[in-house]
Amino acid sequence: MAHLQRKESPVLRIGIAGLGIAGSSIIPAFLKHPNVQLSAAATRSKERREKFASDYQAETFHSIEELCQSSSVDAIYIATPTELHTEHVLLAAENKKHIIVEKPMAITLEDADKMIEAAEKNGVVMIVGHSHSFEPPIRKIREIVRSGELGEVRMIHNWYFNDWIYRPRTPEELDTQLGGGVTFRQGSHQFDIIRLIGGGLIRSVRAMTGVWDLTRPTEGSHTVFLEFESGAAATAVYNGYDHFHSTELTYGISEGGPVVSTDVYAKSRRTIDQVGRIEESQIKSLAGYGGSRAKQYDHAENHHPFFGLTVVSCEKGDIRQSPNGLYVYGEDKRYEIALPAAATGRDAVIAELYDAVYNDRPPVHDGRWAKANLEVCLAVLESSKQRKEIYLNYQTAVTD
Amino acid sequence: MAHLQRKESPVLRIGIAGLGIAGSSIIPAFLKHPNVQLSAAATRSKERREKFASDYQAETFHSIEELCQSSSVDAIYIATPTELHTEHVLLAAENKKHIIVEKPMAITLEDADKMIEAAEKNGVVMIVGHSHSFEPPIRKIREIVRSGELGEVRMIHNWYFNDWIYRPRTPEELDTQLGGGVTFRQGSHQFDIIRLIGGGLIRSVRAMTGVWDLTRPTEGSHTVFLEFESGAAATAVYNGYDHFHSTELTYGISEGGPVVSTDVYAKSRRTIDQVGRIEESQIKSLAGYGGSRAKQYDHAENHHPFFGLTVVSCEKGDIRQSPNGLYVYGEDKRYEIALPAAATGRDAVIAELYDAVYNDRPPVHDGRWAKANLEVCLAVLESSKQRKEIYLNYQTAVTD
Numbered sequence: 001m002a003h004l005q006r007k008e009s010p011v012l013r014i015g016i017a018g019l020g021i022a023g024s025s026i027i028p029a030f031l032k033h034p035n036v037q038l039s040a041a042a043t044r045s046k047e048r049r050e051k052f053a054s055d056y057q058a059e060t061f062h063s064i065e066e067l068c069q070s071s072s073v074d075a076i077y078i079a080t081p082t083e084l085h086t087e088h089v090l091l092a093a094e095n096k097k098h099i100i101v102e103k104p105m106a107i108t109l110e111d112a113d114k115m116i117e118a119a120e121k122n123g124v125v126m127i128v129g130h131s132h133s134f135e136p137p138i139r140k141i142r143e144i145v146r147s148g149e150l151g152e153v154r155m156i157h158n159w160y161f162n163d164w165i166y167r168p169r170t171p172e173e174l175d176t177q178l179g180g181g182v183t184f185r186q187g188s189h190q191f192d193i194i195r196l197i198g199g200g201l202i203r204s205v206r207a208m209t210g211v212w213d214l215t216r217p218t219e220g221s222h223t224v225f226l227e228f229e230s231g232a233a234a235t236a237v238y239n240g241y242d243h244f245h246s247t248e249l250t251y252g253i254s255e256g257g258p259v260v261s262t263d264v265y266a267k268s269r270r271t272i273d274q275v276g277r278i279e280e281s282q283i284k285s286l287a288g289y290g291g292s293r294a295k296q297y298d299h300a301e302n303h304h305p306f307f308g309l310t311v312v313s314c315e316k317g318d319i320r321q322s323p324n325g326l327y328v329y330g331e332d333k334r335y336e337i338a339l340p341a342a343a344t345g346r347d348a349v350i351a352e353l354y355d356a357v358y359n360d361r362p363p364v365h366d367g368r369w370a371k372a373n374l375e376v377c378l379a380v381l382e383s384s385k386q387r388k389e390i391y392l393n394y395q396t397a398v399t400d
Numbered sequence: 401m402a403h404l405q406r407k408e409s410p411v412l413r414i415g416i417a418g419l420g421i422a423g424s425s426i427i428p429a430f431l432k433h434p435n436v437q438l439s440a441a442a443t444r445s446k447e448r449r450e451k452f453a454s455d456y457q458a459e460t461f462h463s464i465e466e467l468c469q470s471s472s473v474d475a476i477y478i479a480t481p482t483e484l485h486t487e488h489v490l491l492a493a494e495n496k497k498h499i500i501v502e503k504p505m506a507i508t509l510e511d512a513d514k515m516i517e518a519a520e521k522n523g524v525v526m527i528v529g530h531s532h533s534f535e536p537p538i539r540k541i542r543e544i545v546r547s548g549e550l551g552e553v554r555m556i557h558n559w560y561f562n563d564w565i566y567r568p569r570t571p572e573e574l575d576t577q578l579g580g581g582v583t584f585r586q587g588s589h590q591f592d593i594i595r596l597i598g599g600g601l602i603r604s605v606r607a608m609t610g611v612w613d614l615t616r617p618t619e620g621s622h623t624v625f626l627e628f629e630s631g632a633a634a635t636a637v638y639n640g641y642d643h644f645h646s647t648e649l650t651y652g653i654s655e656g657g658p659v660v661s662t663d664v665y666a667k668s669r670r671t672i673d674q675v676g677r678i679e680e681s682q683i684k685s686l687a688g689y690g691g692s693r694a695k696q697y698d699h700a701e702n703h704h705p706f707f708g709l710t711v712v713s714c715e716k717g718d719i720r721q722s723p724n725g726l727y728v729y730g731e732d733k734r735y736e737i738a739l740p741a742a743a744t745g746r747d748a749v750i751a752e753l754y755d756a757v758y759n760d761r762p763p764v765h766d767g768r769w770a771k772a773n774l775e776v777c778l779a780v781l782e783s784s785k786q787r788k789e790i791y792l793n794y795q796t797a798v799t800d
Contacts, residue, residue, distance in 0.1 A: 151612070154610050154612065154621065155610070155621065155623050155637065155639065157559070157623070157637055159557070159711075161711070161713075161718070203787075204787075206606040206625050206627075206789060207633075208627060208631065208632075208633035210554050210555070210715075212551070212554065212715040212716075213715075221554065221555065221713065223555050223557075223625070223633035223634070223635060225606050225623070225625035225635070227606075227608060227787065231608060231787075232608075233607075233608035233623035234623070235623060235625070235635050235637065237555065237557055237635065239555065239713050239718070241713075241715075243713070243716075243717050243718040243729035243730070244711060244713075244718035244720060244727075244729045249649050249709075265729075265732075265733055265734050266731070266732065266733075269731075270732075309649075311559075311561070311644060313561075313621065313639050313641075313643070313644075315610075315612040315613075315641075316612075316643075317643050318561070318639070318643040318644035320644065327644075329643035329644045329665075330643070331666070331669075332665075332666065332670075333665055333666075334665050387603075387604075387627065387631075388789060389606060389788060389789040
């Protein structure tokens with residue numbers, strides 16, 4: 001089948017910039033798409049280049065610049081550190097490559113604007129992701145909300161309690177100025193989920209962030225109130241300090257899909273207490289491409305990811321994730337919608353790029369959408385600092 | 401033991417004004433307290449008067465005024481409709497009776513002031529309750545927070561999804577102008593829980609309420625963001641439209657203590673759809689004193705009530721209710737604190753009054769505390785209407 005389709009439809013050749021966790025996690029989705037070819041990667045690690053070339057019979061480069069100039073790629077997946085996204089998006093766009101850039105797209109609205117302009121000026125598609133709003137359960141909630149069968153959506157709530165702050169981190173992940181902390185890195189998922197379900201147009205933000213462990217001096221928690229233009233309200237609560245885990249409320253199912261063990265309490269915090277910062281960066285790097293800690297999800301055996309506990313209230317019913325899809329609490333009955341676990345959020349990322357490039361389907365997660373998410377992240381930080389409500393200016397509606 | 405203590409300590413003779421659900425629910429707590437004597441009740445129902453007189457060898461009255469003038473009572477428990485609280489508190493205070501008044505104490509800050517002044521001028525104690533912050537698990541959370549063993553409290557979150565709007569209701573319960581709707585009647589519990597745990601001093605409120613079923617035209621939902629002076633943040637989410645129930649997240653344990661059945665979906669909503677408003681008031685009245693629907697909790701066999709799902713985050717640990725007490729998620733371990741279910745929140749109400757009258761112990765839930773809770777309720781309604789943050793002026797600290 002895949003071979004047949006390849007003959008009929010154009011092939012999109014994609015190169016990966018950066019083979020850390022994000023860069024390697026997307027690979028199965030690229031391999032799975034019938035009309036996408038994984039053709040190159042750039043990384044400073046010689047070891048990773050050699051392994052990648054051998055694994056995929058693909059080109060490898062030391063620099064992102066060389067990758068962007070290669071005539072063997074039509075699109076670049078940019079999975080470099082956040083503070084380099086703008087530079088690398090501009091490089092890719094100027095070389096007429098379509099783009100997927102990891103979230104958060106940037107740390108300032110000015111940089112986001114530069115990226116959007118570069119993509120538009122050069123006539124390339126730019127998608128921002130993977131984020132958890134690409135996941136099939138979240139897309140399905142949006143579909144139900146949009147259908148109107150449960151009336152208007154009025155409340156969207158997400159709680160996520162986990163060990164984020166104590167997982168092995170690179171220095172920039174623990175520095176808010178470089179896009180670190182849970183508001184930039186995890187809020188970007190929560191706000192994306194909430195905006196997608198609620199239609200996108202947030203009116204204002206009131207929030208309080210928390211930096212509770214000065215040895216890891218960035219946001220490790222936040223409490224966020226969002227109001228949509230429509231009057232719908234949302235909250236996003238995050239606590240990454242490795243005490244209570246909200247998997248206790250989500251059937252034990254984690255962000256990656258599998259059921260997680262809670263046999264060992266506070267494992268991440270206690271582990272990280274025992275290693276130095278250099279060693280920590282090394283441990284983190286082992287989770288990247290080819291590393292001994294790289295995760296190999298066999299997604300078909302797992303569940304869809306739970307990015308914490310999400311409950312959505314419409315006027316005539318509520319929706320939340322079930323172990324195998326969604327529970328819909330309607331007027332007369334509660335029922336489950338099964339969603340096959342084989343289709344993943346990362347599959348949706350590459351499909352969104354492909355369909356935008358070859359099938360004229362406007363992407364949901366384009367640069368303006370992602371700039372609007374970034375605006376929410378920045379407003380959360382600002383609201384917390386100023387202790388007041390912040391009104392937004394660059395929100396965009398979901399294109400569905 | 402009870403008899404011995406009665407001889408040593410003064411006896412507080414209490415009369416009940418109004419024998420609806422609140423008035424009859426408190427009776428077991430009055431009977432249990434070793435130094436309290438249930439000595440009178442006032443109700444317009446001849447049937448209830450006769451049953452009460454026979455059950456407790458107590459005086460009965462047709463009017464609250466007569467009850468307040470009786471020389472056989474030292475204190476009055478006022479469980480009349482909210483819009484009559486001010487009048488009845490003034491009557492009791494002028495007759496030098498100590499007071500317990502049901503929450504919400506009033507619907508305006510002016511009325512709350514009148515009640516506080518009347519109690520102070522006449523030298524009587526006024527307690528407002530029962531509210532769910534009297535419950536032992538909530539008091540225990542406060543004790544842990546106050547001890548500082550988990551560091552500063554930074555986030556307090558409560559979700560409650562249930563069938564409130566579709567339970568049998570009196571007309572005033574469905575009229576916001578008369579103190580109806582979930583913000584006045586149930587928010588008053590949530591905000592009381594949150595304020596008690598967080599120390600009491602709320603700085604501002606941002607909220608959105610929802611009226612989603614125009615056949616029951618009062619608030620049936622709300623989303624509330626609260627910021628304490630300390631910078632701690634809290635959220636209170638309520639949805640009473642009988643779709644998803646948060647008992648799914650609280651071990652099936654309900655507000656009353658027992659594990660509830662979820663075999664029949666949307667039972668309350670579908671039942672109420674079939675009865676008229678007059679019939680509905682009659683059904684409600686059957687849940688009052690002596691009625692065929694009056695609840696008889698054998699509390700010792702049950703759990704402590706779960707007023708929805710509450711999770712409290714301190715800098716160094718989280719706390720939430722367990723089936724038998726609390727789970728504390730500390731730095732090194734998660735452990736459970738067992739709390740005997742025999743002691744109830746309503747026991748704490750009468751103990752707080754007794755100790756204030758005879759043991760010089762300042763009550764937590766006094767008039768100023770309750771006025772501060774009312775201020776939060778009003779700010780929630782106002783924030784929702786004006787769609788902006790509301791700053792508070794009458795908050796009081798917990799006296800512990």
